[in-house]
Amino acid sequence: MVAIVDYGVGNLFSLRSSFAAIGESAEVTSDIAVLDAADRIVLPGVGAFADAAERLRRSGLWDEVIRQAQSGKPLLGICLGMQLLFTQSFEFGKYAGLDLIPGDVRPISERIRPGLKIPHMGWNSLELRGGSPIFKDTPGGECVYFVHSYFADTPEEYITAVTDYGGELTAAVQRENVYGCQFHPEKSGSVGLAILKAFCEI
Amino acid sequence: MLTKRIIPCLDVRDGRVVKGVNFQGLGDVASPVELARFYSGCGADELVFYDITASYENRSLFTDILRETASQVFIPLTVGGGINTVADFDRVLKSGADKVSVNSGAIRNPSLVDEAARRYGSQCVVLSADIKRVDGIFHVFAKGGREDTGMEAVGWIRECVSRGAGEVVVNSIDTDGVKHGFDLEMLEAVCDAVQVPVIASGGAGCIEDFLTLFESVPGVDAGLAASVFHFGQVSIADLKTAMTERGIPARKVQDSFSAETQSR
Numbered sequence: 534m535v536a537i538v539d540y541g542v543g544n545l546f547s548l549r550s551s552f553a554a555i556g557e558s559a560e561v562t563s564d565i566a567v568l569d570a571a572d573r574i575v576l577p578g579v580g581a582f583a584d585a586a587e588r589l590r591r592s593g594l595w596d597e598v599i600r601q602a603q604s605g606k607p608l609l610g611i612c613l614g615m616q617l618l619f620t621q622s623f624e625f626g627k628y629a630g631l632d633l634i635p636g637d638v639r640p641i642s643e644r645i646r647p648g649l650k651i652p653h654m655g656w657n658s659l660e661l662r663g664g665s666p667i668f669k670d671t672p673g674g675e676c677v678y679f680v681h682s683y684f685a686d687t688p689e690e691y692i693t694a695v696t697d698y699g700g701e702l703t704a705a706v707q708r709e710n711v712y713g714c715q716f717h718p719e720k721s722g723s724v725g726l727a728i729l730k731a732f733c734e735i
Numbered sequence: 736m737l738t739k740r741i742i743p744c745l746d747v748r749d750g751r752v753v754k755g756v757n758f759q760g761l762g763d764v765a766s767p768v769e770l771a772r773f774y775s776g777c778g779a780d781e782l783v784f785y786d787i788t789a790s791y792e793n794r795s796l797f798t799d800i801l802r803e804t805a806s807q808v809f810i811p812l813t814v815g816g817g818i819n820t821v822a823d824f825d826r827v828l829k830s831g832a833d834k835v836s837v838n839s840g841a842i843r844n845p846s847l848v849d850e851a852a853r854r855y856g857s858q859c860v861v862l863s864a865d866i867k868r869v870d871g872i873f874h875v876f877a878k879g880g881r882e883d884t885g886m887e888a889v890g891w892i893r894e895c896v897s898r899g900a901g902e903v904v905v906n907s908i909d910t911d912g913v914k915h916g917f918d919l920e921m922l923e924a925v926c927d928a929v930q931v932p933v934i935a936s937g938g939a940g941c942i943e944d945f946l947t948l949f950e951s952v953p954g955v956d957a958g959l960a961a962s963v964f965h966f967g968q969v970s971i972a973d974l975k976t977a978m979t980e981r982g983i984p985a986r987k988v989q990d991s992f993s994a995e996t997q998s999r
Contacts, residue, residue: 544828544829544831544833546802546805546806546829546830546831547805547809547831547833550805550806550807550809550831551809553806554806554807554809579856579858580855580856581856650930650931650932650956651930652857652858652901653737654858654901654902654932654956655737655738655740655780655932655956655957656737656738656740656780656986657736657737657738658736658738675987676738676986676987678810678811680858697736698736698737719809720809720810720811720833721809721810722775722809722810723809725809726809
């Protein structure tokens with residue numbers, strides 16, 4: 534069973550539906566017992582970093598997500614959920630993240646050619662790095678759906694996919710059992726479903 | 736490279752697709768769920784559901800359909816029509832919409848854009864504007880294009896973006912339904928004024944019109960149309976192929992459900 538962490542952020546309807554579509558049972562939960570029982574955990578998120586971090590703390594799940602990750606259970610952060618995995622974010626200030634993967638979350642304007650629209654919104658192609666198991670059925674070059682204004686600035690060793698938007702942006706990351714996608718696999722058609730399926734088969 | 740998006744728009748009344756839809760190989764062409772699955776399989780990059788249900792009681796039919804679609808179709812879904820309050824945003828977002836487009840609701844109460852952007856984020860607030868030239872000036876029209884608000888359109892769009900709209904749909908009343916191509920002049924004016932994604936609507940009649948759109952106005956991010964897709968005058972798979980051939984970045988159709996069998 535996949536536990537989708539419910540801390541009052543974002544629309545979990547599509548995420549839950551996409552696991553159903555690949556035949557995986559998924560539960561949207563804020564219950565620690567359910568997180569304990571789950572085989573793997575998804576940390577979703579949309580909106581601003583500081584607000585999401587605050588909600589995760591207030592829900593009492595901040596330390597719990599860290600504990601679950603440290604237990605070796607596969608954890609997948611999606612979009613802002615991925616950004617929360619890093620050391621800190623510089624979105625409207627400086628805020629601490631879960632620090633499960635070393636790195637900073639910084640404005641994409643620092644990385645991309647001036648004049649491009651922000652947010653980076655729409656379908657862009659994946660260039661794979663290394664061989665993350667979540668991409669085992671994704672040869673590379675496929676388009677996935679992005680909506681973000683910040684990116685993860687992290688050492689090369691953790692980057693498993695990048696995308697080109699007038700500059701190279703981190704698209705996916707991995708550190709041992711902790712995975713992250715900047716894009717939305719639940720909104721990326723059959724390519725996204727294959728990535729979620731691969732995560733369920735780790 | 737970020738691809739240019741192709742977006743079919745479905746008008747839904749009382750839970751059924753209206754406006755002629757003419758496909759072979761679809762059991763029920765008026766089923767929004769089936770049509771959404773079909774378009775998703777053909778390579779549509781996003782879908783717009785426009786709720787034209789007249790009566791309040793039948794609104795729940797729309798959200799039922801939306802929920803059913805969102806549980807089967809995994810591309811972004813935008814909902815428009817009858818969005819007047821934050822409660823309307825809430826209703827459709829909880830039923831599986833990813834973005835919500837406001838038009839007359841924002842004209843009546845511009846702070847709706849601020850409130851919705853604050854609560855749900857700019858990425859889910861789409862401003863849709865129906866625009867027509869009046870004495871050479873772009874005017875915003877309300878109530879489905881029937882009523883001239885007297886407001887200058889580019890200024891209105893700029894205001895809504897500063898209030899928090901994260902995307903703009905520019906629907907040219909002058910070219911809508913004429914099928915002689917998009918309103919390039921109007922789109923250019925809007926693209927010059929705002930830094931958020933701009934979706935072109937109104938005027939598409941053939942594949943070439945989309946190619947001209949993306950080549951002439953590079954600032955445009957997406958092309959939206961309804962009847963040319965529904966009647967099979969433009970096949971999305973063929974359009975994507977033509978875009979790629981002309982060097983316009985397009986998402987490849989990769990779904991197994993991509994065999995398009997539109998009547999011509």
